[in-house]
Amino acid sequence: MSIPQGTSDDIRTPENHSAHAALLVVAAVVTIISIVSLHRLERFDRFIWLAGQVWSGMIWAWPISLPIECVAAVSFFLVYTDERLQFRPLLWLLPGVLVPLLQLVWGAVFKHTVMETFEPWHLYGLHLLLSLNFLLAIVAVVKNRGQRVFVSAVVSLLLLWSLFCGFISGMSVTGDWI
Numbered sequence: 001m002s003i004p005q006g007t008s009d010d011i012r013t014p015e016n017h018s019a020h021a022a023l024l025v026v027a028a029v030v031t032i033i034s035i036v037s038l039h040r041l042e043r044f045d046r047f048i049w050l051a052g053q054v055w056s057g058m059i060w061a062w063p064i065s066l067p068i069e070c071v072a073a074v075s076f077f078l079v080y081t082d083e084r085l086q087f088r089p090l091l092w093l094l095p096g097v098l099v100p101l102l103q104l105v106w107g108a109v110f111k112h113t114v115m116e117t118f119e120p121w122h123l124y125g126l127h128l129l130l131s132l133n134f135l136l137a138i139v140a141v142v143k144n145r146g147q148r149v150f151v152s153a154v155v156s157l158l159l160l161w162s163l164f165c166g167f168i169s170g171m172s173v174t175g176d177w178i
């Protein structure tokens with residue numbers, strides 16, 4: 001498995017090491033801040049409940065997710081057997097996992113109660129996170145040359161998960177449940 005020098009996927013360059021390290025540091029900081037805020041606001045049980053609601057929705061979405069999972073499995077097998085699988089560029093999938101979790105944190109922190117009024121800016125944060133996830137998905141696909149079919153399938157599943165997380169969190173924030 002040789003990578004030509006000078007390409008954007010050359011994992012031996014210091015720029016890519018620092019970008020991956022920065023990505024991991026940001027992910028760790030965001031995760032720690034989320035866990036601390038859930039604990040301090042005593043909303044961790046709400047977060048777990050929202051995650052269960054998303055899980056139920058994802059089970060009902062099997063007609064959409066099952067073909068995507070098949071494409072991901074076949075493309076992973078093809079990339080892996082051709083020895084073209086590069087693990088460092090796959091770190092660009094990490095934000096696609098963190099953003100849906102942040103959406104659930106947002107829904108748990110800003111849950112609508114009878115005592116509080118709903119503020120429209122609470123929903124704007126969810127819209128921003130969903131838009132951010134779409135942009136990060138494009139970056140992940142672009143950064144993974146040689147394994148784009150596999151990454152595209154995984155990103156599609158992550159976007160579907162993010163859509164469900166945003167939907168459930170939006171209902172938690174507004175207090176309007178279907």
